Amino acid sequence: MAKMTLEELRKLRSSQKSEMERRDVDGKETHIIVGMGTCGIAAGAKMALDSFLDAIKANDLKDVVVKQTGCMGLCYSEPTVEVKVPGMPDVIYGNVDAAVAKEIVEKHIIHKKMVENHIQDKPAGDIIK
Amino acid sequence: MHYSLSDMILDLIQNSIEADAQRIHLDLIRKADELIVRLTDDGCGMTKGQLERSKDPFHSDGIKHKHRKVGLGIPFLIQTIEQADGSFEIQSEKDKGTTLNIRFNLGNMDTPPEGDWPGLFLQSFCFEGNYELIINRTIIREQGEEAGYTLQRSELQDILGNFNESGAMILLRDYLRSQEEELLDA
Ligand code: FES
Numbered sequence: 001m002a003k004m005t006l007e008e009l010r011k012l013r014s015s016q017k018s019e020m021e022r023r024d025v026d027g028k029e030t031h032i033i034v035g036m037g038t039c040g041i042a043a044g045a046k047m048a049l050d051s052f053l054d055a056i057k058a059n060d061l062k063d064v065v066v067k068q069t070g071c072m073g074l075c076y077s078e079p080t081v082e083v084k085v086p087g088m089p090d091v092i093y094g095n096v097d098a099a100v101a102k103e104i105v106e107k108h109i110i111h112k113k114m115v116e117n118h119i120q121d122k123p124a125g126d127i128i129k
Numbered sequence: 130m131h132y133s134l135s136d137m138i139l140d141l142i143q144n145s146i147e148a149d150a151q152r153i154h155l156d157l158i159r160k161a162d163e164l165i166v167r168l169t170d171d172g173c174g175m176t177k178g179q180l181e182r183s184k185d186p187f188h189s190d191g192i193k194h195k196h197r198k199v200g201l202g203i204p205f206l207i208q209t210i211e212q213a214d215g216s217f218e219i220q221s222e223k224d225k226g227t228t229l230n231i232r233f234n235l236g237n238m239d240t241p242p243e244g245d246w247p248g249l250f251l252q253s254f255c256f257e258g259n260y261e262l263i264i265n266r267t268i269i270r271e272q273g274e275e276a277g278y279t280l281q282r283s284e285l286q287d288i289l290g291n292f293n294e295s296g297a298m299i300l301l302r303d304y305l306r307s308q309e310e311e312l313l314d315a
Contacts, residue, residue: 003311004304010288016296036143036252038202041136046248053302056295064295068255070143 028086029063030109034096035080037071043078044097051098052081055105064109077120083108094120133244134164134233137209140202141168141229142253146260148172150226153262155253157246160269162236163215164243171226180221206231213239247305254282254301255292268312276315278308 034040034049049066056064074080077094083104084090091114093104100118107113138155145153150172158165175183186204203219210217214234221227233240250264260282267277285304289297 002307004307006284006288009285009300009304012300013289013297016300017290036139036256038140041139042132046136046245046252049252050248050302053295053299057299061295065293066255066295066298067257067293068252070147 029065030061030086031065031067031082031084032104033067033069033082033084035071035074035078035082036068037075037078039075040071040078040080045079047098048079048081048096048101051101052105055102059105059110061105061109074120080120085109085112088112088114092120093118133242134240135244135246135249137202137206137241138166138168139249139252141206142262143256144202145170145172145227146256146258148174148227150260153260154265155262156265156267158265158267158269161271162234164233164235166229166231166233168229168231169226170228174223174225174227175221176223179223180219183219209239209241213237213241215240247302247309250280250305251298251302254280254285255298257293266309266312276312278312280305280308 032052034045034052036045049068052066056066069082074092074094079094079096081093081096081101081104082090083093085108088108091108093100093115095118096104100115103115104118107115138157142153142155145168148170150170152171154167154169156165156167158167183203184207207217210231210233214237216230216232218230219227220229235243246266253262253264262280262282264280265277266279267275269275285301286292289301292298292301
């Protein structure tokens with residue numbers, strides 16, 4: 001990759017934005033919230049974040065908000081990630097490594113199916129299929 | 130997973146943000162076999178007593194972990210540095226801010242790997258809040274020539290808008306990686 005200048009960055013962003021504006025957005029966003037407490041970082045939260053961004057890019061997803069939060073108090077299952085998709089219950093996933101992150105994007109976000117073995121905070125049983 | 134130097138520094142930047150810093154300055158100076166890290170913030174700072182306690186692994190202000198006695202990442206950092214023949218200095222003044230001066234000995238086997246710097250920069254820019262973060266990345270080569278780049282959060286925000294939108298974050302990541310690649314290739 002050649003060194004990008006701020007000017008190039010600005011151009012890329014504005015072409016990205018005008019493309020976003022052309023789509024009819026229903027105002028609903030998906031949220032991915034990655035826990036970045038000390039233990040989250042130690043457990044590889046960075047790899048999870050990278051993998052989420054790669055999968056979002058590869059699938060050309062729009063309207064995804066990616067946030068980092070501090071400690072979620074779940075050290076034992078770090079990296080922990082909360083996923084909120086409109087029309088689905090909010091889910092906290094644990095032990096999210098790069099492969100699981102990719103799976104979450106493909107299953108949960110695109111196909112609206114939960115990635116079962118990694119659910120930390122299970123919504124009521126009748127919601128998960 | 131290896132806890133790398135960049136992970137430790139991410140922890141420190143997070144401390145600054147949690148200390149309500151408005152301006153954070155990070156200098157990363159890489160020489161042949163050492164890495165100098167200077168981190169300055171204008172956050173809430175610590176009193177002498179708090180500063181002492183911050184070095185105690187079993188002390189916590191109770192903010193991060195309400196029911197447990199676990200300290201900041203500082204004791205762990207100090208231990209790692211001491212084992213690997215580096216140096217660590219912290220100065221802090223209540224309501225003024227905190228300054229850290231760290232030297233990692235990259236030639237020492239016990240020094241953790243450096244880790245992914247552009248990844249650290251991305252993460253440290255993307256926390257929520259209105260803080261300014263200026264990062265100076267410098268490499269001083271054998272013959273003493275210097276190369277490097279500077280990143281400023283407000284400037285990047287101005288171009289990209291909200292970093293949390295994944296499109297912006299992906300571009301930011303590309304930008305940061307390209308700066309680092311150029312620096313290392315040169
Ligand atoms: S640092 Fe692990 S849960 Fe807080």
